[in-house]
Amino acid sequence: MVAAILLCLAKIPTLCIDPGHPSEVGLGTRGRHISEIKLAWQVAKRLEAEMKSRGWRVVVTKHSEGERVTNRKRAEIANACHADLMLRLHCDAASGTGFTVFYPDRQGRINGTQGPSKALLKEVRPIAERFHESLSHELRGFLKDNGLKSDIRTQVGAHHGALIGSIFSKVPVVLVEMCVLTNRTDESKLSSKIGQIRLASALAKTCAATFERSRTSGAR
Template identity: 50%
Template sequence: MFLPMLAALALSSPTVCIDPGHPSEVGNGTKGKLITELDAVWLVALELKPLLEAKGVKVVLTKAKKDEFVANRRRAEIANESKADLLLRLHCDAASGSGLATYYPSEVGTAKDGKKGPSEAVLRRSTAAAKAFHPVVIERLKGTLPDYGLKTDKQTLIGSQQGALTGSIYSEVPVLLVELCVLTNPKDEAVIASEAGRKKLAEALAAGTLAALAVKRG
């Protein structure tokens, strides 16, 4: 007897690993005058989780409590262990600009311990996910936060040194890092420090995530 149902089951219910950034080996992150990065990304993650679950997505968080220390390597391993279809890393920027930026790994990097990654397949799938995700998020945020760009890991400090971010190097699943806003910009901070702004961000991220999940496996 053939079991076509099994194939259908395997395709249902995608898994997303949401990674609220920090505390990690790089510290607690940045802070504004009203809210810290640690608080902001944790609150947005908690807002995003039920939105995805309502769409039939299984959600795994990389930590159980806001202040739980999880190294960036471990965060990727949690996504790998959960066989996530996407690892979505949430951070806030400290910079001179404004808006939301999405980063994806564009080449194989080498971590401090010599580990190389991600694989060519993960690079390809992360690129496709980023290109589906970012425009949808930006469209949803019109009037709330500007577009700060779709960028590669190489455009970050650590990425420029290693070739890719540590969380990308260890990821065996498609990975995106979102700098939700520039926390050192008062206009941006006002958005993420407000409940309404975080809700708007979570809704935009949910729409972008669903767009990324809809991309066929390359």
């Protein structure tokens, strides 16, 4: 009886998955055989299924692979569902290899809007650190870890002070560049079904671990 009451009182966590592009920033990058849009969408759908099976409430910022949603709107969708975490999925175009996690560490500004709030900046840092630590552990031996970095290390973030999706976010947000899609080895790993399942599973375990540690530490 007590256990049942405790179960009822336990908050169902909400994950907002944001598969990158198309947006006002563009169509993203592409490899030789798969686009960033397709890869982010496929990983998002696999992650959605896995998180639902873990009992999470999941909101995805797009209804279909090709749907164009602005980055402001994506943040507003995460805000509206009071997500415990907004997870943005992208792929990099660069000379290196592997994954990178980005988070806002200062306020940015776009069209007169400044954000995220200072309270959210304080909240998101330990969440991003836990998220990166867990993902690094889960992906060891599969994808190279390029570290946890500030939004300002991205092209858009360098211009605005933070990523647009971070500026409008009122919930903790991290962005994962899942791989370097212009790297042939990365592309071949993540365009395969088995590679996508491995990545989605690593992301699911990471979201669960991040939320569990946030809850036990009383951070959120």
